[in-house]
Amino acid sequence: MNLSEKDQLYNWHPYTQHKTTGLLPAIVKGDGALLWDENGKEYIDAIASWWVNPYGHSNKTIADAIYKQLTTLEHVLFGGFTNKPAVELAEKLLTILPQNQKKLFFSDNGSTAVEVALKAALQYNYNQGIIKTKVIAFEDAFHGDTFGAMASSGITFFTEAFKGSLLEVVRIPVPTKGNETNSLTAIESLIATGDFAAFIFEPLCQGAAGMVMYSAEVLDQMISLCQKHKVFTIADEVMTGFGKTGKTFASDYLVNKPDMLCLSKALTGGTIPMAITSFTQEIFDGFYHDDVNKALFHGHTFTANPTGCAAALASIAVLETQEMQDNIQRIHQKHLVFQEKIQQHPKVKTTRVLGVIFALEIITETQESYYGTMRNKLYNFFIANGVILRPVGNIVYILPPYIITEEQLNKVYAIVEQAVEMV
Structure with missing residues (x-):
């Protein structure tokens, strides 16, 4: 048997109905923006x-940093100890995060970064003797698959089986263009109840919803309302962080900075699982007490893993090079040119661009489900033509590594055009 056949025997894949899914390509090598399968x-x-490999596969700078760290100290527990790469990473991140961020809590992935933020928001109030048990989130949000993160997400078929076991979250309309007033009115009325501990959001772009975008101006207003009424704001930057939107963080577009940020995915350049939740000093101080029971009792075995921290430090160094910053702008400009062309197509309903993110929505006669017939047809077409894209229903998005070549990106555009013609 080949790798794909063995995989089918042994492995259970994410977001996969195995009864209707055939053999999966077995990837054996990666270099830059390219991958090769066993055939x-x-x-x-x-x-x-x-969205985790912005600097390309098998990046030598990151690989060298990992190797060097592995031969010095691969791992040490973070409960009761610290380590040099964790301290250096914290020091570095706090120079590039919004200036109100003062403390970092390490975990393993985007979902756990969100869990930490939600637990901190709820327990902060509990520590003060205040009962606030609810959370505000956007409709169609996606914040992860652990229970708090899942509760905060709005894609219902992901959560339907667990809805009786979840944190109470009230969802408000996404403030897309023309819908800003409805969203602002909704959040203002919820805040007025005094029941809400936090408002969580994907800043400026909802990834899993199909790259749904909204303005920094309206989010600024929402954050301002929350902060006036002591509702913590949580920016889930797991997707948007580290250059995707054209700035280091989507929150860099905001005047009013969130109280917490959740980071993962590109944090280590797609090498080692790691996540960080950052906090203001005020939130940290809400747990700083003589009473041990007021500590944040949350932890993971691989918290602040030194090798992951070394990878993250190297990844940030790569991001900050002029070459990488120029690449981000190059891709953004090419997306704008492609948008100008493809938005004229009679089958294209809308297009949108933010930083290196491009998305288009194909016109359909009926509402297309998340993993519906059109999505599967598009996905299979892309894979058959040697391009990895994962449509969301009838929405096709491109979010390439920053090192993708002009030729490679032109091929992606060409295949997307063919796909639009095909459906």
């Missing part, structure tokens, strides 16, 4: 492998 077929990774 030698080449793929352009046009979504940076779920």
